Structure formats: structure tokens, C-alpha cells
Amino acid sequence: MAHTSEKYTKNPMIHRDRRLALSPSAWVRSFACEDLKPLIVCRGPIRKEAMDVYQEMGISHYGILLSEKDSIVYPNALAPELRTLTDSTRVHRVPDYTGASKEERVERIHQIISIAKDNGYDSIFAGYGFMAEDDEFVGAIEKAGLNFIGPCAATQTGAGKKDEAKRTALSVNVSVTPGIDNVTARTLVKKHGSREKLLALVASDGLQCDAKVLADEKLSIEDLADHILYASYNKGIDLFSIEELCAQVEAECAAMLKKHPQSRVRLKAIGGGGGKGQRLLGADLLTMQNASDADIAKAAADAPGLVREILNEVKANGVGDNKNVLVELNIEQTRHNEIQLLGNGDWCIALGGRDCSLQMHEQKLLEVSVTQEGLMTAIEEAKIAGRKAEVKALESDLKVLRRMEEESERFGKAVGLDSASTFECIVDRDRHYFMEVNTRIQVEHRVTELCYALKFVNPEDPKDFFVVESLVEAMALLARHKKRVPKPQRIVRMNAAVEARLNATDASLSPHAGGMIRYWSKPIEGEIRDDQGISMVNPDTGIFMKYKVAGAYDSNIALLLTTGEDRKTSYDKMSEVLRATTLRGSDLATNLEFHYGLVNWFLGRNVMAKPTTRFVVPYLTLVGTLKEEANKLDPVYAFLQMKKNYAKRVSEAYPEPDVQAKEAKNMSSLLDRKGTLIIRPIERLLGDPHLLSGWLSINTKNFRIDNGKVVWLRNPVGVLNETYEYLHMNHRPHKPAAEIIWSHDNELLQQALRFSRTLREHFGLARDEYFTLNEIVNKEEPQGGFDADTWQQIRSAHFGYEAGLELLGMLFLVGQNTKFWDLRVEEDLEITIPEYLTDPELQARMKKILVPPPATKADEIVAACGGMYYGQEAPGMPPFVYEGMHFEKGQPLYIIEVMKMFNKVYAPFAGTIDKMLVTSGDGTIVSKGQPLFKVTPDEKFVEVDVNALEKEKRALTSDYLKAVL
Known part of the structure; x- marks a missing residue:
């Protein structure tokens, strides 16, 4: 692991000249990348960042891929990057980035490779989108003789697939989350029952398997099944049905819930990420002291539906797709920590950690640096203040961080990591478990690069070196010069950094697509804003150019970052940035106010607090009670x-x-x-x-x-x-x-x-x-x-x-x-969440208080939000509802796909479907409040007495006055 006492720069906005070709040192010049010709095939802030970094590196021959969804389906959502890249020959168009199906995805891979070769590009950069960790895509790029600016196909397969990564972690003594990583192999074994029948299956289906593996009688039957499954993927056939897989997952969930009382199970697609392709089951069991077999069976019965949702969401439900799903114990009181990694295939270096526990819908919201230097600074401050419990808690975090960094470097070397990746863990007090590796640069990578720079030193002359501050630049350097690049030293820039993801969500953090941004205030001093150029004004008129927030992609609009010598300073600056940010538009909703309230909640308590991944929903529920009162x-x-x-x-x-x-x-x-x-x-x-x-x-x-x-x-x-x-x-x-x-x-x-x-x-x-x-x-x-x-x-x-x-x-x-102060930070930095804030019914009710449902008639059900409407769980499945059908309260009615996520919407009351108003079927774009069904409710709605409400309001106000006057 690299350690340093050297401080590089106090100001993270000051950058060294990235043009290595201008260096007087021949050794430094040998690492120039100006002849690299990359095609940028991602979107959002990372595309703009890559363009800026490549320009600063002296790379002039680069181009971008533009999805037609940006400019055709959603008017005024044209990529703002085009405001600076005006050379039309460097802008290449595709219908969308990954395709809507497996067939379209394969077609898009070949199309992108053809665009690169036809236009003189020698490499491809895919940012932090899903294409960046698609081993099939990367393999096709390498086969075509192009460079991939990111981990190679072998690393993508060994580390990017969650099941393979877990097995690799176990082989190099890295702690992992308890669970099952081979449910598809178990499904196949369950169906065929013996080694002999599996070998007969190979022969009957003409599968191309390794003869040595088939003959190895020491190999477990499940490992044999796994090998056979990979041969079936290559041939493009299925060896079991989705129904058989679902039945196996249900059985595994029941066994895990029985083994671990008062727990939930997490189901994860092996190719998911960013919250996509993950579901939890067993919520009702959390509060049951002695759950019966019937209770467990009822909870596990949700598994088949969730598996179908997951496979549909990650587009892995086609014939021949790898449908493996991880079945893991959900560690309830956990923090989500991750380690930034960089490697060249021979060496691997950890660049500190990030705490990403503040998240919802598996989507990160506020990300905070966790570095050895930052923790040591906090420990000294706590010692001086005499806060002994806090000192002990921070010292524990420091030990865990050092262990995670050491394990991550060991894992990175085991998979031959040759670019940037992220080693993700869940942390439970003084223990940690490896969760997965993201074989791509992360959205929050800037949190790390604002804390550390990389110093590359000539092995023959310690005075001959160059410094890289950008991970995007480091990835280009590694793609161009590969194993020639020496292992760098990490240099401290700042002790702390924090990033707030400005998302298109409403006050309850539900996706809100379709709004128009008409004004955005300028960044203030100390603010680092990555917004893909949305807030750029017209260079000729100085007027802001409106931008449509499309729902075809994720909900992120911008990344707001600040730094400091300690975490409090970085939070103080973030509070100032959020306070000064003004966004105006029509039908526009963002989480700006949520972030402002949350950052100041921590500033008022303790910024070194240890929130878990369960913090945000109870916090939102508490905020809902504030609004209700x-x-x-x-x-x-x-x-x-x-x-x-x-x-x-x-x-x-x-x-x-x-x-x-x-x-x-x-x-x-x-x-x-x-x-x-x-x-x-x-x-x-x-x-x-x-x-x-x-x-x-x-x-x-x-x-x-x-x-x-x-x-x-x-x-x-x-x-x-x-x-x-x-x-x-x-x-x-x-x-x-x-x-x-x-x-x-x-x-x-x-x-x-x-x-x-x-x-x-x-x-x-x-x-x-x-x-x-x-x-x-x-x-x-x-x-x-x-x-x-x-x-x-x-x-x-x-x-x-x-x-x-x-x-x-x-x-x-x-x-x-509202018992606001009952949600508190203890002396040991743990956060006490009052039990009532975890009540699902209260959480659902407060969500409606924060964002009241759209106005509707008593005989209608309207769209809860804008997005793409689906009336069935998956292709080929029966519809949720149909005309003449009676539905119960809490029964699923439809699915809305918005911001990459599939959101199942449940009936708010019981009734009968009189008429289906969405006639064009699945894949229809609907807007918030649009009528979907004509219904007859089982119970009549009672109109609210406005005068009575006003009377109650004045009475309560009078009671309040007695306590303040």
C-alpha cells in the first residue's frame, strides 16, 4: 500500500500542465498521450469531464457518441457538450447507447466499433455507464484491435461479474457477505440430479466444454454445472426455465431466512450496478421474534416476482443470457464504504475510501471521502476536545480502512486490474465484508482525486517525475502505455472532500423526469460543479440555454463537490454551495433542498457520524412529520x-x-x-x-x-x-x-x-x-x-x-x-433511529405528505410519475389488471420505468377496473397525473371540510402561542 506524508497542493482547483509532451524530461515525454484517439461512448458529466481532460492532455482527435434519445425523443435535451464541440465530424449518432433488447445490444456493439474504425479512433472510453463494465462489449473492442480505456475483458469477467468476483475474493482471503453465488448451477443440478445426467446434457445439446473439466471427478457437481452453463451461454441456449430458476431462488431465500432470523435477503443480478437489478425481500420478518415456517414461506414467495423484475431490469431475460442472481444476507446496520483502485496489471494501488451510506433506492446521494489522513486529523481533534467515545470509534474506522485498502490491493492484483475500479464493501462497526467490484470509474471518483494526486517517478532518477491529478487522465495513460507505467505514490491534496448528487427527484426523492431547466446560478468560489455543461450560457448572448431533464437515463443532473482540511470544513462549504444554488424551471423538481437540509442536519449534530444505508428513509419520514405538523x-x-x-x-x-x-x-x-x-x-x-x-x-x-x-x-x-x-x-x-x-x-x-x-x-x-x-x-x-x-x-x-x-x-x-431530536448522533458516532420511524406504513404515509399524489377524480387512477408504462411484470407474463377485474388495496397495478429503474405501483384502495385508458400497450410514455384506469372504488371518498380544517389549524396555532408568549 502506498503511504505518503507529502502534501501536494492546498487548492484542488489548481492543475499542473497535463501535456507531458512539453516536459524537458525525455522520460516524462515518453508517457505523452497526444497520439491517443479516443471515442467517448458515454453521456452526462463524465463525457464533459473526459472531453475537458483530453483537451488539456493535448489529445485533439477525440469524438463523442450522441444518442438520438437526447435530441429527438426529448426536445431541448440535446447534449450541452455540443456547445463546445462544434466539429460535426467528431459527433456520431446512434439510436440509443445499449439497445432495448439483447439483439439490439449486440447490434449496437458492432455499430460503435464500426464508427470507431471508420473515423480513425484507436480507443473507446465508456465512462461510468453500464457499457463500461460489459465484458462482452470490451471483448469485442479488443478483438477488433482497439484499446478500451478501462479494465480489460479478462478483468471485467473476473471482477465485474458479481458471482465471479465473490469467488475470486474468497480465493485470496478477502471477507465476503454470507450468501449464495451459484443459484443457476444449483437450479441445473436440481433439474438433472446427478453428474451422469449433466454429462448426458452436454452431449445431447452439443455443448463445447473443456474435456478435462468434464473428466475431473474431484470437481463438485455444482462447479461442473457452472462450467456447463457457461458453455450454454456461448451457444445461446437455456438449460432451465425462468420458472425453475425462480423456484430455486425461492427455496434458497426460505433457507437463508430460517438460518438468519429477523433478517432480509438481498437479490442481485450479477451484471447490475448503481442500484439497478437489486431487490430486498423479508421486510415483515424484521420485527418478528419467532417467525414460523409459514411466515418464512410467505416472505420467500415474493422471490419469483422479484427475480423476474431483476432480470427484466438488467435485460438478462433473453434466451442464452446468464441469469445468475446472487442471494445474500442483507446486513441491516451497515455503512457502504468503497476503495478507489488503480492498476496496470502488475501493480495495484488503493487511493483511500469513500463513505456512500447516504443513499436511497440503492442510489447514492451524498458521498464523503474516508482517508487515513482525514481520520487521523479527526482523531486528534476529538482527543483535544476530550471526546473519548468518539476517539475510539474513529480509531476503529481507521483500522477498518487500512484493512480494506490492503485487501482491495490484493484483490486487484489477483484479477490483473489494469485501469481504475472500485472495491465496494459493507462495514458493520469494526467488521467489513467485500460486496462487489465496479470495473469502471465511479460517479463519485472526484471525491478521491480531490484528496489524492498520483506521483509517477522515474525508477532510475527519483527527481524525475510527473504528477497526475485526474483519474480519467490516469486511465488514458494506462490504456496508452500499459505496463510501462510505474507504480505511483499517492500524494495528499486535501484531507476531506464531499460530493452531493443533484438529481431530478421530488421532495420524497422519487424520480421526477421531464422538467425544463430555465436558469442556473453561477458556481460560487470553492464550488466544483460537474454538470455536463448544462449551466453554460450562450457565448454570444450570455443567456442561459434551457435544458430538458429527460427520463430515459438516470436521474443525475450534476455533481457538486467541495473540499477542506477536515470534514466539517468540506460540509460547511457544501452548505454554502447548496444555499447559493438557484435552479428555476417549469415542472422542475430536484433534491437540492433535501441535500441542504441533510448537510445542515449533520453540521448541527456531528459530521463524523456513522449513518447506515438505512438512514435516509427514516430521516425522510421524520422530515415528513415536520411537514405534517x-x-x-x-x-x-x-x-x-x-x-x-x-x-x-x-x-x-x-x-x-x-x-x-x-x-x-x-x-x-x-x-x-x-x-x-x-x-x-x-x-x-x-x-x-x-x-x-x-x-x-x-x-x-x-x-x-x-x-x-x-x-x-x-x-x-x-x-x-x-x-x-x-x-x-x-x-x-x-x-x-x-x-x-x-x-x-x-x-x-x-x-x-x-x-x-x-x-x-x-x-x-x-x-x-x-x-x-x-x-x-x-x-x-x-x-x-x-x-x-x-x-x-x-x-x-x-x-x-x-x-x-x-x-x-x-x-x-x-x-x-414531532420528536425531531430523537433521531440523534451518539457519543460513539452511531446514529439512533427511533423505532417508529422504521414503520413501513408511516414511511408510506409521510411520502405522500412530502409529495401529495396528483389530483385525481374519485373514479380514476392516474400515473404516480412520468415515465414508461408497463402493464405486466415481464414479456409473456399476464397483465397486472384488465377491464372488469376487481383489485385489492396494495395489489400491483402497473410498472413505471423512469431514470433506469422499474418502479412497481400498488393500488391505494380496493376497487374494480371499468376501463383501461392506456391503449397503446407496454412502452408507452405517460406523464405524471395522466389517467390510466377508470375505476369504481369499493368505498366512497369523503370530501374534506375546508372550514373544519381551518378551525383546527387556528386552534393548534393558538396552543403553540401559549408556549412561546
Whole structure:
């Protein structure tokens, strides 16, 4: 393993000249890549990154593959990269990248190779799409005499297929997840029963097998079956039916669920990735102390349907396809960690880790660097602060990271890794299990390259070297010079980096395709944005060019990255980036607010916390409860009631009618001046629960609740000012008034801040000594050397500036009433998830609270989201529903394919299908809210009484006011 104490650069945005051909060193010049001629056959941010890197490397003869889906099926989704690559001879078109079927996929492989050869390209780069880890595609490229910029076909087969990778891992003493990697072999053995019958099958079907393998009686019957299966794939025939495979998987799942009580089973296609081709079963067993055989059988009975979904999703349900599916124990409380690898076939180097536990739908959301240097920095900080449990937890992480790096390098050498790949593990406290290898560069690769650079040193002269900062560049270097490339040293650039995936999803993180981006703010200082050029403006007019978010591919729009000397700094910068990012469009939904709330949730707790892969759904459920509670409050009504409360106080304080009238008028005028100053940020926070979640977290230490009353521990004036900053509503003269604090409100707020700061400094108090300041100001006798008149003016001003700010306390009560702080980070960095947040029914209900279903009539069922409609589980299977059929609540009605994923949609109520409104069949594009079926519900829908709701809202708001006034 490579270690270093050398620091390369403080600024990750500063790049060395990538043109090695310009070096004065002959040895360095010998590694120039300017004669490389790559065809880029991927899309999205990685395509733009490859174009930029190749340009900087001096590679001028490169081209891109453009899918017609980008520009024909989805108008205005034309690849924004074409704004910089204007040479039409370097843009090559195909209908889509991989084809819709096995036959189309083979056709597309040959088409791409023909395009490369006909246009003078000598290599192909496939980025991080599925083509990048397709051994058949890579093998065809190599057979055609072209270079593949990525792992070779042999490595793709040995490491890229999940079953083969698991066997290799076991052979080199790498810990793996408990499970079964040869269910297809077991299916074949179950069908034929003996070695003799398997050998007879070889003869009857004319399979080309290795005679030595067939004659080896020491070989287990399952290994023999595996060998025969591979021969059947080569011939393009099936030796068992999908039904037989499904039955075997069901039996294996039942056995595993019985062996591991209160667990779930994960089914994974061997060629899946990025969350595609994976399903979980057994959720109902998690809470059962003593599940019966009948309970287990019921859970396992879901397996056949899930297997069909998986094979359909990864397009492995054709005749002759390898249909193997991994059946693994799902390690429930796990973190998803991965190690970046680089190799040349002889050597392999680990480049630190990434924590990718913050994910949903098996799709990563927030990815954080995990490096030895970063962990050691955090350990020292925790030691200085005296946080012993945290020190122990971080030291455990450091040991696990070192073990993972060592094992990953051993695995990489075993499979002859000759490019970039990722060694993925699940981590359970101080243990880790190898999960799979992604034989491609990852979406989150920038998290690693922002932490480490690569120093390649001349073996004959240690002063002769060159530095590579980009993994895309390193892959090109390895593809061009192969085993000539010496093993590099890794050099620390920064101790921490974090990446947020900006996706086209709604507030519940469900896919939301079809929106139009019409404006995107410019990146701020310290922001690294990979957005494939979407946010580029027209170079002639300076006007933003609108972009359609298509649903044909994944949901990612951009990758936002920041760095720091420690994780907190990188999170602080990410918070600032998300705060300053403005996206506008029509029918546009992104997870920007989710990320902002989540990052600030960690900033308010502990950024070194250890979330598991189960964190996001309970967190979203908690955010849903915030919205449900916030929907019951009326801040305008609260403000008006507060004015009445103050009027009552005045009447009690001044019994003389004339004085009372005067003071009441003054108080009413004062509060009216502050109305919008107070109400606007409260309305914004109540209106967006993701923003409210982050705000509550970072303000955790600014209040407490005593006997049901909110007690401020910090000056509410300062909290209000920070709230405007948090909401990006602070005063900025160039912004529209609707987006910022209004000028008269800002003037009043700045006056209040100056007064508070001056008074605090006079008494020598720190910012967090507000409680002490309040005690001083509440004294009637003059304090601090002031005379009586001045002291009364000070007290009046203090009271006036803070009057009305009590309403902010309603936000704390929303958190209190939803048990917001019960989801917490413990001293040992583990996260406690309250049990109620794991309730599937509550999770489903809160998802609808976050994003209410589309408006519909009582006699219709409409599309839950936009995408491609399928009315059956797989080709040849019966339809889910048909006209005249009665359906039950929770029964599957249809499948929507959106952002690469197949989403099964279930009936929200029981009823009868009167008419099918989607007449063109499977593969039809539908939009969100589009009627799909005319139905007759079993029960009549009850209309909501709006007046009763408003009455309830005001009653609850009044209860809140009692706790803050």
C-alpha cells in the first residue's frame, strides 16, 4: 500500500500542465498521450469531464457518441457538450447507447466499433455507464484491435461479474457477505440430479466444454454445472426455465431466512450496478421474534416476482443470457464504504475510501471521502476536545480502512486490474465484508482525486517525475502505455472532500423526469460543479440555454463537490454551495433542498457520524412529520393573535386610559413594522420541511423548553439574522425583492443587531451569554454605570427590538412535537433511529405528505410519475389488471420505468377496473397525473371540510402561542 506524508497542493482547483509532451524530461515525454484517439461512448458529466481532460492532455482527435434519445425523443435535451464541440465530424449518432433488447445490444456493439474504425479512433472510453463494465462489449473492442480505456475483458469477467468476483475474493482471503453465488448451477443440478445426467446434457445439446473439466471427478457437481452453463451461454441456449430458476431462488431465500432470523435477503443480478437489478425481500420478518415456517414461506414467495423484475431490469431475460442472481444476507446496520483502485496489471494501488451510506433506492446521494489522513486529523481533534467515545470509534474506522485498502490491493492484483475500479464493501462497526467490484470509474471518483494526486517517478532518477491529478487522465495513460507505467505514490491534496448528487427527484426523492431547466446560478468560489455543461450560457448572448431533464437515463443532473482540511470544513462549504444554488424551471423538481437540509442536519449534530444505508428513509419520514405538523399552523394568524396578546399586556401594565391608548398604539405600530420581517422566514421554513430540518438541527443549542415554555439561550435577533442567511434571503442589492429580506426590514434588523452587539460588549458578555444579558436587562435599577433615564431607554429598546421574535419559537415546538431530536448522533458516532420511524406504513404515509399524489377524480387512477408504462411484470407474463377485474388495496397495478429503474405501483384502495385508458400497450410514455384506469372504488371518498380544517389549524396555532408568549 502506498503511504505518503507529502502534501501536494492546498487548492484542488489548481492543475499542473497535463501535456507531458512539453516536459524537458525525455522520460516524462515518453508517457505523452497526444497520439491517443479516443471515442467517448458515454453521456452526462463524465463525457464533459473526459472531453475537458483530453483537451488539456493535448489529445485533439477525440469524438463523442450522441444518442438520438437526447435530441429527438426529448426536445431541448440535446447534449450541452455540443456547445463546445462544434466539429460535426467528431459527433456520431446512434439510436440509443445499449439497445432495448439483447439483439439490439449486440447490434449496437458492432455499430460503435464500426464508427470507431471508420473515423480513425484507436480507443473507446465508456465512462461510468453500464457499457463500461460489459465484458462482452470490451471483448469485442479488443478483438477488433482497439484499446478500451478501462479494465480489460479478462478483468471485467473476473471482477465485474458479481458471482465471479465473490469467488475470486474468497480465493485470496478477502471477507465476503454470507450468501449464495451459484443459484443457476444449483437450479441445473436440481433439474438433472446427478453428474451422469449433466454429462448426458452436454452431449445431447452439443455443448463445447473443456474435456478435462468434464473428466475431473474431484470437481463438485455444482462447479461442473457452472462450467456447463457457461458453455450454454456461448451457444445461446437455456438449460432451465425462468420458472425453475425462480423456484430455486425461492427455496434458497426460505433457507437463508430460517438460518438468519429477523433478517432480509438481498437479490442481485450479477451484471447490475448503481442500484439497478437489486431487490430486498423479508421486510415483515424484521420485527418478528419467532417467525414460523409459514411466515418464512410467505416472505420467500415474493422471490419469483422479484427475480423476474431483476432480470427484466438488467435485460438478462433473453434466451442464452446468464441469469445468475446472487442471494445474500442483507446486513441491516451497515455503512457502504468503497476503495478507489488503480492498476496496470502488475501493480495495484488503493487511493483511500469513500463513505456512500447516504443513499436511497440503492442510489447514492451524498458521498464523503474516508482517508487515513482525514481520520487521523479527526482523531486528534476529538482527543483535544476530550471526546473519548468518539476517539475510539474513529480509531476503529481507521483500522477498518487500512484493512480494506490492503485487501482491495490484493484483490486487484489477483484479477490483473489494469485501469481504475472500485472495491465496494459493507462495514458493520469494526467488521467489513467485500460486496462487489465496479470495473469502471465511479460517479463519485472526484471525491478521491480531490484528496489524492498520483506521483509517477522515474525508477532510475527519483527527481524525475510527473504528477497526475485526474483519474480519467490516469486511465488514458494506462490504456496508452500499459505496463510501462510505474507504480505511483499517492500524494495528499486535501484531507476531506464531499460530493452531493443533484438529481431530478421530488421532495420524497422519487424520480421526477421531464422538467425544463430555465436558469442556473453561477458556481460560487470553492464550488466544483460537474454538470455536463448544462449551466453554460450562450457565448454570444450570455443567456442561459434551457435544458430538458429527460427520463430515459438516470436521474443525475450534476455533481457538486467541495473540499477542506477536515470534514466539517468540506460540509460547511457544501452548505454554502447548496444555499447559493438557484435552479428555476417549469415542472422542475430536484433534491437540492433535501441535500441542504441533510448537510445542515449533520453540521448541527456531528459530521463524523456513522449513518447506515438505512438512514435516509427514516430521516425522510421524520422530515415528513415536520411537514405534517407545519401544515397545521398559520403564521399570519399567529402574528395577529400575538398582537392581541401584547395589547392585553399593555392594558395590564398601564391602567390609565390615555397612557394605555398611547402605549397600545405604539406597540401595534412597532409590531406592524416587524410583521414581514418575522413572518416571511417562518412561512418559508414551515413551507419546506427539508429547510426546516436543517434549521432545527443547527439551532439545537439556541433554546430549551422548560415546563412547556420555549426559553431562548441565544439572542433571537441574532438567530433571525442567521435564519435570513440560512434561507439565502439576506440583503443582496442585485437580487429581486421577492427573494431577499425587504430593505426596510433589513434596516430594522441591522439596527437591532448593532444595539445587541453594543450592549453585550458593554457588559463584557460572549455571544452565547444571552441568558445572562436578559437577567441584567430585566432589572429595573440601572446597571453597568448607566443613569436611570438611559437605563430605561436601553430596556425599552431591548424589549422593542425583540418584541414579536417569540414567534420563531413555534419552529422549535414543531421539532419538539414531532420528536425531531430523537433521531440523534451518539457519543460513539452511531446514529439512533427511533423505532417508529422504521414503520413501513408511516414511511408510506409521510411520502405522500412530502409529495401529495396528483389530483385525481374519485373514479380514476392516474400515473404516480412520468415515465414508461408497463402493464405486466415481464414479456409473456399476464397483465397486472384488465377491464372488469376487481383489485385489492396494495395489489400491483402497473410498472413505471423512469431514470433506469422499474418502479412497481400498488393500488391505494380496493376497487374494480371499468376501463383501461392506456391503449397503446407496454412502452408507452405517460406523464405524471395522466389517467390510466377508470375505476369504481369499493368505498366512497369523503370530501374534506375546508372550514373544519381551518378551525383546527387556528386552534393548534393558538396552543403553540401559549408556549412561546
